[in-house]
Amino acid sequence: MPWIVGxxxxxxxxxxxxxxxxxxxxxxxxxxxVSRASRLxxxxxxGIAFRDGHWQHDLREWLGRGADGKPxxxxxxxxxxxxxxxxxxxxxPSSGSxxxxxMLVVPASTACVAGVALGLSKDLLQRAASVTLKERRTLVxxxxxxxxxxxxxxxxVALDDAGASVVPASPAFYAGATxxxxxxxxxxxxxxxxxxxxxxxxxxxxxxxxxxxx
Numbered sequence: 001m002p003w004i005v006g007x008x009x010x011x012x013x014x015x016x017x018x019x020x021x022x023x024x025x026x027x028x029x030x031x032x033x034v035s036r037a038s039r040l041x042x043x044x045x046x047g048i049a050f051r052d053g054h055w056q057h058d059l060r061e062w063l064g065r066g067a068d069g070k071p072x073x074x075x076x077x078x079x080x081x082x083x084x085x086x087x088x089x090x091x092x093p094s095s096g097s098x099x100x101x102x103m104l105v106v107p108a109s110t111a112c113v114a115g116v117a118l119g120l121s122k123d124l125l126q127r128a129a130s131v132t133l134k135e136r137r138t139l140v141x142x143x144x145x146x147x148x149x150x151x152x153x154x155x156x157v158a159l160d161d162a163g164a165s166v167v168p169a170s171p172a173f174y175a176g177a178t179x180x181x182x183x184x185x186x187x188x189x190x191x192x193x194x195x196x197x198x199x200x201x202x203x204x205x206x207x208x209x210x211x212x213x214x
Contacts, residue, residue: 002029002082003195004093004103004132006125009037010144012107012169013045014067018181018188019106021063021076022199030081031093031100032059033125037109045069055083067184086123093128102138103129106191107169110145110152117155117162133162140194142187144169165194175203 003023007016023030034042039050046065050058056078063076084091092098105112105125112125121127132139141164143156156166167190171183182202189201 001099001101002031003101003197004031004033004128006033006035006103006105006108006112006128007038007042008035008105008107008109008112008125009041010107010109010112011041011045012142012144013038013042013062014065014181014184015142015144015169015187015191016106017063017065018067018184018201019104019191020081021074022188022192022201023197024077024080026197026199028080028101028197032081032083033086033091033093033128034083035086035112035123035125037111052083052085056081059083067179067181084124086125088124089121089127091124094124094131096131096135098131100132100137102140102195103132104140104142104191104195105129106140106142106188107144108141110143110148110155113141113143113152113155113159116141116164117158133164136163138195139164140167140191141165142167142169142191167191167194174205 042050048062059078060076064074065071066073115126116129119130121130169187171186177183185201192199
């Protein structure tokens with residue numbers, strides 16, 4: 001069964017790329033939903049125009065880039081990815097009978113958070129997240145916004161109450177980050193930790209002070 005990965009319009013497309021690469025490296029199948037708003041963010045942050053008709057080419061180019069935007073840093077085999085258009089509300093992930101392990105929304109915008117918390121299902125990303133909650137599957141929401149107002153905080157509490165894991169895109173420094181990619185990989189790793197997917201994206205805390213500098 002696949003993991004559904006939803007990419008919303010918040011800044012942070014390198015987080016999504018790192019999660020996707022790690023899932024594929026772990027041998028996981030992926031169903032990918034890229035929102036309309038996220039295409040604008042992706043274009044702004046990477047220069048890549050994500051197109052339905054050429055999604056495999058565009059996805060390989062996206063996943064090949066480092067967090068600093070440099071192309072050709074990674075090699076990505078996207079043969080285990082199935083892409084669904086965000087406007088396709090008849091797609092497989094729109095139904096609870098469609099088999100999936102769960103869903104990761106990374107990055108999650110405040111608009112996406114609100115839509116899922118309120119059950120709006122205005123596009124396939126929101127609908128798939130709502131289905132994930134109602135089927136009691138794993139839902140991880142990597143919210144990327146600052147500061148957070150009271151309304152968004154209430155929406156995040158509602159998602160937590162519904163069984164989702166809320167993972168703020170907040171990099172840590174104890175793992176010995178020396179490059180922007182290390183900070184991105186830490187957040188991606190915490191998203192995968194919440195989903196129970198094994199990875200080697202960051203150095204884990206072992207109870208030893210100074211471990212990140214050794």
